[in-house]
Amino acid sequence: MTSSPFVLNVSDLLGRDASSRRVTITEAVDWKIEMIEVAHDPPLTADLVLHPVSGGVAITGRVRFSTKDSCYRCLSVTMTDRDASVGALFERDNDDGETYPLDGHEIDVSQLLRDEVLLSLPIIEDCGDGCPGLATGLVTSARSDLNTGLSGDDGGVRTPFAVLKDLLEPEEHDPETEAK
Ligand SMILES: [Zn+2]
Numbered sequence: 001m002t003s004s005p006f007v008l009n010v011s012d013l014l015g016r017d018a019s020s021r022r023v024t025i026t027e028a029v030d031w032k033i034e035m036i037e038v039a040h041d042p043p044l045t046a047d048l049v050l051h052p053v054s055g056g057v058a059i060t061g062r063v064r065f066s067t068k069d070s071c072y073r074c075l076s077v078t079m080t081d082r083d084a085s086v087g088a089l090f091e092r093d094n095d096d097g098e099t100y101p102l103d104g105h106e107i108d109v110s111q112l113l114r115d116e117v118l119l120s121l122p123i124i125e126d127c128g129d130g131c132p133g134l135a136t137g138l139v140t141s142a143r144s145d146l147n148t149g150l151s152g153d154d155g156g157v158r159t160p161f162a163v164l165k166d167l168l169e170p171e172e173h174d175p176e177t178e179a180k
């Protein structure tokens with residue numbers, strides 16, 4: 001039977017004479033958001049310090065990991081080294097949901113690390129200055145949208161500059177005066 005490397009026995013931290021202890025966890029994880037996923041290689045490494053506190057255990061430290069980022073424009077994949085700070089409280093009485101649970105003499109830090117890692121990620125990422133631009137499929141659809149907007153024989157032909165002007169000068173309609 002194998003137990004999760006993220007489940008830590010903290011019985012030594014719950015006594016009166018407890019002192020802080022350092023823990024390092026190295027493990028490949030399957031965590032990801034829309035276009036960014038944590039890489040398996042190198043695996044995620046968490047350097048944590050467990051501190052005894054009244055009613056539980058406090059954890060501080062850092063987690064280092066690499067991500068495979070899909071560029072939001074050209075969809076190419078690049079690797080990025082990242083890290084995130086970790087700070088949380090594990091306590092027996094965690095009904096308020098602001099802390100993590102202490103179950104007997106064990107804590108499971110996987111939820112904490114997952115939260116910190118995913119919250120530290122940008123929503124979108126690009127591949128850098130050399131990005132070739134939008135992937136082919138996206139360019140085609142954007143162009144046909146633009147053509148539809150431009151092909152007007154009704155006298156009200158809209159140029160790209162008119163569209164830009166609308167974007168830059170939206171103050172014709174003042175929401176404050178219209179609301180009254
Ligand atoms: Zn790109």
